[in-house]
Amino acid sequence: MEPKLIDGRAISAAVKADVARDVTEFTQQTGVIPGLAVIIVGDDPASCVYVRNKCRACRETGIASFEIALPKETTEEVLLREIDTLNRRADVHGILVQLPLPRHIREEVVLRAISPDKDVDGFHPVNMGFLLSGRPRFAPCTPAGVMELLDRCGISVDGMHCVVIGRSNIVGKPMAQLLLARNATVTVCHSHTEDLPFYTRSADLLVAAVGKPRFVCADMVKDGAVVIDVGINRLSEGLCGDVDFATVSAKASAITPVPGGVGPMTIAMLMKNTLLAARLLACPPVEPRA
Numbered sequence: 001m002e003p004k005l006i007d008g009r010a011i012s013a014a015v016k017a018d019v020a021r022d023v024t025e026f027t028q029q030t031g032v033i034p035g036l037a038v039i040i041v042g043d044d045p046a047s048c049v050y051v052r053n054k055c056r057a058c059r060e061t062g063i064a065s066f067e068i069a070l071p072k073e074t075t076e077e078v079l080l081r082e083i084d085t086l087n088r089r090a091d092v093h094g095i096l097v098q099l100p101l102p103r104h105i106r107e108e109v110v111l112r113a114i115s116p117d118k119d120v121d122g123f124h125p126v127n128m129g130f131l132l133s134g135r136p137r138f139a140p141c142t143p144a145g146v147m148e149l150l151d152r153c154g155i156s157v158d159g160m161h162c163v164v165i166g167r168s169n170i171v172g173k174p175m176a177q178l179l180l181a182r183n184a185t186v187t188v189c190h191s192h193t194e195d196l197p198f199y200t201r202s203a204d205l206l207v208a209a210v211g212k213p214r215f216v217c218a219d220m221v222k223d224g225a226v227v228i229d230v231g232i233n234r235l236s237e238g239l240c241g242d243v244d245f246a247t248v249s250a251k252a253s254a255i256t257p258v259p260g261g262v263g264p265m266t267i268a269m270l271m272k273n274t275l276l277a278a279r280l281l282a283c284p285p286v287e288p289r290a
């Protein structure tokens with residue numbers, strides 16, 4: 001059986017085209033241009049590339065972008081003041097702080113300072129709570145991108161056994177919640193899991209978010225499984241995922257490559273979340289009374 005290659009580049013372009021169309025319509029109706037502020041502290045080369053790509057995606061989709069570049073010596077207090085200003089700005093609907101931050105700044109304090117209404121990365125405890133309650137508002141962009149890939153490929157996880165390797169707040173945990181919200185049976189594995197292959201071999205859908213090159217090999221995968229590789233590992237010969245693509249693709253019914261799978265989806269979902277933030281701020285939903 002030929003595995004179906006899930007083309008993240010093409011699907012990401014389709015999502016961005018949809019967002020661009022919806023932004024035009026939203027702006028015509030409301031006069032509001034959705035705006036995304038991206039804060040970067042320091043000059044880490046990988047972070048600079050990510051920020052540049054995010055601002056480029058904003059231009060492609062008609063979203064206004066505001067890049068705030070701060071020196072690496074910036075204190076936590078100054079960064080918090082910057083966030084407070086952005087929280088109050090009417091032309092900023094989404095705020096993103098590029099991670100990682102310099103070691104002297106506490107990440108959890110900074111992420112909590114972002115208004116939950118503008119938290120387009122979905123890392124604020126309030127938005128994590130929405131996700132946990134099964135009513136995601138701003139779902140973290142990478143796992144949300146995985147769900148978008150599955151949806152656009154017509155893969156329903158309802159009733160599937162989905163195994164997620166990794167339990168980070170950015171990928172593994174929200175991934176598990178999004179799958180659960182779609183009626184999957186979810187197992188979360190991590191560095192303390194004993195006999196990992198026992199779990200992965202029973203997965204109808206396997207998500208690898210480990211951060212170890214080619215960690216998932218063919219004998220860990222069931223025949224016909226859907227395999228989603230979130231890993232991005234930089235090796236001297238180039239990028240590679242957490243899945244040994246060469247061997248696993250021979251068993252999988254569908255698989256994401258690295259690069260060109262999950263990676264391109266993250267920014268597309270950031271654009272989608274920014275438009276959602278602008279919509280919610282322009283016309284807040286009426287919450288039913290308790």
Ligand code: NAD
Pocket residue numbers: 142165166167168169170171172189190191192193196209210211212230231232233262263264266
């Ligand atoms: P992380 O380091 O925070 O988490 C890794 C997880 O893997 C941990 O929960 C750990 O328990 C688990 N793990 C480690 N060793 C294991 C083992 N031997 N067996 C089972 N589990 C093990 O990483 P993260 O931020 O979740 O990122 C995971 C990968 O996804 C990385 O390669 C990262 O670069 C990539 N990533 C990609 C995107 C994107 O595509 N846009 C976004 C975020 C992260």
